[in-house]
Amino acid sequence: MDGFSSADDTWTVAGRTFRSRLIIGTGKYKDYAQNAAAAEAAGAEIVTVALRRVNLSDPSQPMLADYVKPERFTYLPNTAGCFTGEEAVRTLRLAREAGGWDLVKLEVLSDTKHLLPDMEETLRALKLLVADGFQVMVYCSDDPVYATKLEDAGAAAIMPAAAPIGSGRGIQNFLNLGLIIEQTKVPVLVDAGVGAASDAVLCMEMGCDAVLMNTAIAQARDPIRMARAMKHAVIAGREGYLAGRMPRKQYADPSSPTTGLI
Amino acid sequence: MTLTLNGETRTLSGVFDLAGLVESLGLDARKVAVERNLEIIPRSAYGRTPIAEGDRIEIVHFIGGG
Numbered sequence: 001m002d003g004f005s006s007a008d009d010t011w012t013v014a015g016r017t018f019r020s021r022l023i024i025g026t027g028k029y030k031d032y033a034q035n036a037a038a039a040e041a042a043g044a045e046i047v048t049v050a051l052r053r054v055n056l057s058d059p060s061q062p063m064l065a066d067y068v069k070p071e072r073f074t075y076l077p078n079t080a081g082c083f084t085g086e087e088a089v090r091t092l093r094l095a096r097e098a099g100g101w102d103l104v105k106l107e108v109l110s111d112t113k114h115l116l117p118d119m120e121e122t123l124r125a126l127k128l129l130v131a132d133g134f135q136v137m138v139y140c141s142d143d144p145v146y147a148t149k150l151e152d153a154g155a156a157a158i159m160p161a162a163a164p165i166g167s168g169r170g171i172q173n174f175l176n177l178g179l180i181i182e183q184t185k186v187p188v189l190v191d192a193g194v195g196a197a198s199d200a201v202l203c204m205e206m207g208c209d210a211v212l213m214n215t216a217i218a219q220a221r222d223p224i225r226m227a228r229a230m231k232h233a234v235i236a237g238r239e240g241y242l243a244g245r246m247p248r249k250q251y252a253d254p255s256s257p258t259t260g261l262i
Numbered sequence: 263m264t265l266t267l268n269g270e271t272r273t274l275s276g277v278f279d280l281a282g283l284v285e286s287l288g289l290d291a292r293k294v295a296v297e298r299n300l301e302i303i304p305r306s307a308y309g310r311t312p313i314a315e316g317d318r319i320e321i322v323h324f325i326g327g328g
Contacts, residue, residue, distance in 0.1 A: 025326075025327060025328030026325075026326035026327060026328070027326045027327045027328045028326070028328070029326060032326065035326060048327060048328055049324040049325065049326065049327055050324070050325050050326065050327025050328075051295075051322050051323070051324060051325075051327075052322060052323070052325050053268040053269070053320065053321065053322055054268065054287075054289060054294060054321045054322060054323050056267065056268055056270070056287055056321070059287055059288040059289055060288070063293060063323065064323075064324050064325050064326055065293055065323075065324060075324060077324065078327055078328070080327050080328065090300075093302055094295045094297060094302060094320075094322050095295070095324070097295040097296075097302050097304065097305070098293070098294060098295035098322065098323060098324060099324065165328065166328075192328075214327075214328030215328065
């Protein structure tokens with residue numbers, strides 16, 4: 001296994017096909033070198049990136065693109081830190097100019113304490129972006145009703161939070177996440193809230209197309225090792241989902257034959 | 263000429279267009295995006311986009327994020 005469950009098990013978002021089902025963020029690492037090593041260890045093909053002002057007082061400071069190279073990883077620009085639709089649209093238009101592509105991650109936040117999405121603003125921003133030609137993967141709450149509205153408005157992927165960004169608490173609402181996975185035709189990714197490798201397994205066992213995480217890897221004691229763990233977790237969960245789990249039973253069922261006993 | 267560059271007031275001389283501005287700041291034009299007075303300027307147009315007194319310029323790039 002090289003980070004991919006099998007050669008023909010791919011997923012496609014906005015016409016682009018990927019083999020790795022693990023998208024990783026590029027924030028909170030010790031430095032960009034560690035970040036790049038984690039991306040390699042995770043087997044990631046897509047990384048999220050943020051857009052910020054250039055530090056004009058020190059233009060020689062390290063740049064993300066020199067370590068996590070856009071020729072090797074598909075950059076997924078985000079709108080982290082945006083609290084209105086207009087801020088998000090402005091940010092992604094600049095990102096499109098900086099990167100030259102239209103596949104983006106929309107997140108419109110509501111409150112700095114929990115960083116849960118403002119879904120009304122998110123939906124409004126999505127419509128503006130779709131009208132402007134963007135392919136939008138949308139960070140959203142685990143609300144099946146809003147997920148439908150986002151899909152109807154042209155979202156390229158639905159990305160519910162399992163738990164608040166950076167909280168590492170794992171899936172909080174299995175029922176809602178399951179409903180979203182069942183009803184959605186475009187890819188569904190859990191984005192935010194994964195803490196442990198077991199959380200990633202559960203996401204994939206439920207039938208998510210992929211998982212997006214940042215803090216779970218970047219803030220692990222050994223980020224490179226955790227990146228590797230998450231790679232295997234995503235593969236294990238995906239393979240388990242495809243294999244189909246055994247039925248749950250009320251009583252025991254012996255694994256050894258009950259006949260021929262001495 | 264005084265302009266607002268990434269939110270800071272700066273006084274510049276000898277710089278007449280965006281291409282010159284980006285170069286004078288020591289930046290690689292291939293790695294940034296530029297907004298002049300809230301309008302995004304395509305990279306190909308830096309050389310023919312003059313800068314003027316009072317302009318508000320934003321120069322951004324990709325950094326790590328989740």
